[in-house]
Amino acid sequence: MPTYPYRMAPAGLATRRQLAAIGLTPGTSEPKAQIVWRLGARVAFLYDVATARPKRPATPAQLAALTKAMRARRVCEQCQTEQPYCVSTKYGACASCITEWEKAA
Known part of the structure; x- marks a missing residue:
């Protein structure tokens, strides 16, 4: 899996929180890459924004x-x-x- 340092991820990839902020969810897609910071103590998976799905509204x-x-x-x-x-x-x-x-x- 491609690994990037903090704030160096390419455009088109986003974390779950970043997707949620724009009203999307990764759905069933697998992470495409990851970012690592704090000397490997912290890791966040990155998902493709193009394949993300809209979040379902609450009933x-x-x-x-x-x-x-x-x-x-x-x-x-x-x-x-x-x-x-x-x-x-x-x-x-x-x-x-x-x-x-x-x-x-």
């Missing part, structure tokens, strides 16, 4: 499930209020509940 059911899951991540287990941020999984509580615990201790 309404998938979008509803994601909305429900993200709401569950924003609800504090202690006070049961929805926060504008994801609640800490370490404590299972929002910032105000954690602050109250610290004051009580």
